[in-house]
Amino acid sequence: MREESTTCCIAGGGPAGMMLGFLLARAGVDVIVLEKHADFLRDFRGDTIHPSTLQLMYELGLLDEFLKLPHNKESEVAVRFGDEEITAADFSHLKVKAPYIAFMPQWDFLDFLADHGKAEPHFRLLVNARADGLIEEHGRVTGVNVATPDGPLAIKADLVVAADGRRSDLRAASGLSVEVLGAPMDVLWFRLSRKQGDHNHTFGQIAGGRFFIMLNRGDYWQCAFVIPKGSLESLQAKGLDAFKDGLVALSPALADRVPELTNWDEIKLLSVAVERMQRWWKPGFICIGDAAHTMSPIGGVGVNLAVQDAVAAANLLARPLREKRLADSDLAAVQKRREFPAKMTQMMQIAIQNRIITPLLASQGPIAPPFALRLVQRFPILRRIPARLIGMGVRPEHIGPELRPVQR
Numbered sequence: 100m101r102e103e104s105t106t107c108c109i110a111g112g113g114p115a116g117m118m119l120g121f122l123l124a125r126a127g128v129d130v131i132v133l134e135k136h137a138d139f140l141r142d143f144r145g146d147t148i149h150p151s152t153l154q155l156m157y158e159l160g161l162l163d164e165f166l167k168l169p170h171n172k173e174s175e176v177a178v179r180f181g182d183e184e185i186t187a188a189d190f191s192h193l194k195v196k197a198p199y200i201a202f203m204p205q206w207d208f209l210d211f212l213a214d215h216g217k218a219e220p221h222f223r224l225l226v227n228a229r230a231d232g233l234i235e236e237h238g239r240v241t242g243v244n245v246a247t248p249d250g251p252l253a254i255k256a257d258l259v260v261a262a263d264g265r266r267s268d269l270r271a272a273s274g275l276s277v278e279v280l281g282a283p284m285d286v287l288w289f290r291l292s293r294k295q296g297d298h299n300h301t302f303g304q305i306a307g308g309r310f311f312i313m314l315n316r317g318d319y320w321q322c323a324f325v326i327p328k329g330s331l332e333s334l335q336a337k338g339l340d341a342f343k344d345g346l347v348a349l350s351p352a353l354a355d356r357v358p359e360l361t362n363w364d365e366i367k368l369l370s371v372a373v374e375r376m377q378r379w380w381k382p383g384f385i386c387i388g389d390a391a392h393t394m395s396p397i398g399g400v401g402v403n404l405a406v407q408d409a410v411a412a413a414n415l416l417a418r419p420l421r422e423k424r425l426a427d428s429d430l431a432a433v434q435k436r437r438e439f440p441a442k443m444t445q446m447m448q449i450a451i452q453n454r455i456i457t458p459l460l461a462s463q464g465p466i467a468p469p470f471a472l473r474l475v476q477r478f479p480i481l482r483r484i485p486a487r488l489i490g491m492g493v494r495p496e497h498i499g500p501e502l503r504p505v506q507r
């Protein structure tokens with residue numbers, strides 16, 4: 100078996116893993132990031148880069164370069180209930196360099212981090228490399244087994260980080276327990292073309308048991324259609340035409356392009372989950388991002404939380420890793436720092452699931468906007484509260500003194 104060694108081996112090249120890998124390498128820590136796919140070009144990725152992440156880019160001195168990538172700016176988030184449009188959040192008052200959500204395909208964001216990581220001598224990204232087990236010695240994780248096209252590889256490391264998402268292989272291998280909090284919905288994910296004259300905004304549409312979101316990805320709309328969990332089979336039994344009719348009933352402007360959907364294979368099922376670990380770490384090993392606390396898509400905040408976890412972990416772990424004196428208390432400090440924001444955010448997602456999404460998916464006729472949204476519509480100043488929660492999150496992180504670039 101081939102062997103490699105590094106200081107920190109990160110499984111998963113998503114927002115959590117790529118950000119952590121880049122920050123640690125920039126701070127002089129030897130890092131290997133493993134990504135099981137060949138690239139980041141997966142269709143399903145959250146596309147939202149929040150004001151807090153843009154602020155981190157600013158603190159890293161990368162904001163101007165980052166914003167040269169194609170993106171759409173949204174200073175407000177609007178939801179349409181039947182014919183009534185409600186502005187739910189207004190980011191323009193946030194005291195940050197870029198007070199808006201940048202909608203950008205996530206592969207561009209990850210490529211950007213990968214390119215900046217690769218410019219660091221301490222950074223290595225291995226693609227087509229699937230972490231498939233932990234190496235443990237005397238009660239401590241000392242490395243990770245990796246499946247590659249060239250055969251198995253063993254990577255020894257002072258720290259292994261599981262940033263491999265909500266179906267985390269390494270979390271399962273660690274034996275650490277996970278609490279399942281449940282989600283009442285799944286999402287159907289498909290594309291429809293964008294046409295001249297279409298508006299530019301990403302928006303949500305709610306009516307009679309249906310919840311439909313359209314993300315602007317340039318020449319096409321990435322569509323997310325929310326369904327009750329486990330209901331795909333009954334939807335399919337009613338036929339594709341009935342599904343398309345439902346879409347047109349929600350958004351009549353789509354009538355000329357729903358014929359683009361010719362079979363169910365073009366419509367992917369994304370299963371939604373809300374879970375969290377009780378303990379995120381054990382000696383030599385820690386989980387961050389969705390691996391530690393799987394987020395529902397509600398509020399579009401999962402990418403943001405994953406990035407925030409990475410920054411907190413880098414702030415707390417860069418020096419002990421660099422000085423080869425990583426202790427269990429350093430790992431416990433990462434969980435202590437990030438557990439509260441993750442729990443609070445999940446509590447809000449679950450409250451919205453129970454109070455809004457579940458009744459909405461069960462309703463047949465028109466549905467009235469919930470009281471909280473009516474209030475926000477009536478008193479625009481209140482739109483700053485959801486903007487703060489969505490845009491910045493609970494306890495936003497900053498690039499700390501330990502993460503200054505190493506002198507070369």
Ligand SMILES: Cc1cc2nc3c(=O)[nH]c(=O)nc-3n(C[C@H](O)[C@H](O)[C@H](O)COP(=O)(O)OP(=O)(O)OC[C@H]3O[C@@H](n4cnc5c(N)ncnc54)[C@H](O)[C@@H]3O)c2cc1C
Pocket residue numbers: 110111112113114115116133134135136144145146147228229230231262263264265267268269286369370371372387388389390393394395396398399400401402403405
């Ligand atoms: C339907 C749906 C829509 C969503 N929409 C949004 C949104 O619009 N905005 C938002 O902020 N959040 C959204 N989320 C949540 C968001 O996707 C996650 O919270 C976020 O991606 C977590 O980032 P991560 O880096 O922890 O994990 P991931 O993004 O899941 O990244 C994990 C990475 O690890 C890789 N990997 C997995 N296993 C291995 C392995 N064994 N070895 C090596 N690599 C591995 C994967 O290929 C992947 O690249 C959505 C979630 C769902 C379910």
